[in-house]
Amino acid sequence: MAPGTPGATAPTLQLDEVTKRYGGVTAVAGVSFDLEPGQRMAVIGPNGAGKTTLFKIIAGDVRPTTGSVHIFGEDVTTVPAFRRARTGLGRTFQVSNLLAELSVLDNVRVAAQAGTPASRRFWRPQRPDDDVTTSSLEILAKVGLEARASHTVADLSHGEQRQLEIAMALVRRPTLLLLDEPAAGLSAAERVVLRELLEGLPRELSMLLIEHDMSLALELTDRVLCMDNGRPVILGTPQEIRADRTVREIYLGRSVA
Ligand SMILES: Nc1ncnc2c1ncn2[C@@H]1O[C@H](COP(=O)(O)OP(=O)(O)OP(=O)(O)O)[C@@H](O)[C@H]1O
Ligand SMILES: [Mg+2]
Structure with a gap:
């Protein structure tokens, strides 16, 4: 569906050619995807890939240089973070x-x-x-x-x-939950608890998860976007991501689950 078409059938989240430049650095370069109701999606990629910048654009902390963000068909590209909670957007708070x-x-x-x-x-x-x-x-x-x-x-x-x-x-009671690296700094035992908690969340809750822990990201979600240097590299199922040669090259020297 075209962005901007409101209604009950609108995707939970729609990104259309979202780009964010900081001076000469392009933190996010032309990212587009739809997240359907109840879908769980992970964003993975090495350090500096643009994951947190993308998250901040979706949460409303940062405005994209170009491109648009729709939540339930409503254009929220210029809507500040504190107003987005009303659209059903929930996010984890930083520990601080x-x-x-x-x-x-x-x-x-x-x-x-x-x-x-x-x-x-x-x-x-x-x-x-x-x-x-x-x-x-x-x-x-x-x-x-x-x-x-x-x-x-x-x-x-x-x-x-x-x-x-x-x-x-x-x-x-959000309908879309954003989680930026919820497993960061957790012990192996704590990761198990977190995984069970996230797995047990209501299926109708849409989720966008940024995670460095590949095995957690791939096991908890239905779709995965891999980014590198701001660019979307591949958007696929966890199986497709595991099998993808480019993802393996990007993560060379790291463990690919
Ligand atoms: N406020 C900013 N000003 C200038 N450059 C920025 C700013 N925020 C991010 N960047 C740059 O944008 C790029 C993407 O950063 P971002 O934090 O989104 O990556 P990331 O994928 O979350 O990395 P990590 O895995 O280390 O958390 C990096 O090159 C970063 O230095
Ligand atoms: Mg980050």
């Missing part, structure tokens, strides 16, 4: 955005209230039986952190902090 002095539960409650009319007032603790607390506890149970609800963020392991970031993105 976790509020270290607050409890795990309160972090999720703050995320739940962000963008609601209540967030325009200063955030304050509410009654423990309110709707926000109930839904926050449900999400914490989903990501396996229910028992940690009353602990402070500082008590959490690195892996648990990543689980909390995912809970904070999920509590706003």
Whole structure:
């Protein structure tokens, strides 16, 4: 479907010839793809390939130099990040955005209230039986952190902090979830927990995952875009990516799962 055709059948996400230049550096060079409802897609590529820049363009942190981004058929190319949450876009928060002095539960409650009319007032603790607390506890149970609800963020392991970031993105009930390297810095055991958590997310949730861990990226998704030097190299199924000679050459010296 042509970008800009709104309606229930519009793809979740459409990128059309997205390019981002920083002076003489072309960080992203002509990337186009559609993400259909419920699809899970990974973006892989070596350091400097343009993955994070692409993610920032989709999230609204960075405007593309040329090209367009549509979410559910709506042109959001110039819509700032804080407005994109309303379109159903969820993203993981950086660890630094976790509020270290607050409890795990309160972090999720703050995320739940962000963008609601209540967030325009200063955030304050509410009654423990309110709707926000109930839904926050449900999400914490989903990501396996229910028992940690009353602990402070500082008590959490690195892996648990990543689980909390995912809970904070999920509590706003997104239809598209963006994850930038959720496994970065995790131990092997923590990766297993993360993989199970992501595998267990509702199938109707569309997902875009940037990941250096090839095996994780290829096992969790239906489609994979490999980038190199800003350019899209191949967009295919995990099987096609595993078999692709160019991908192997790009990753020469690295382990291709
Ligand atoms: N704000 C910026 N100003 C100038 N150049 C930038 C900026 N952001 C990114 N770049 C350049 O754009 C290119 C792509 O960077 P990007 O961070 O998107 O790559 P990446 O694939 O996420 O890499 P990594 O795997 O290391 O995270 C790099 O050459 C980078 O130096
Ligand atoms: Mg990056």
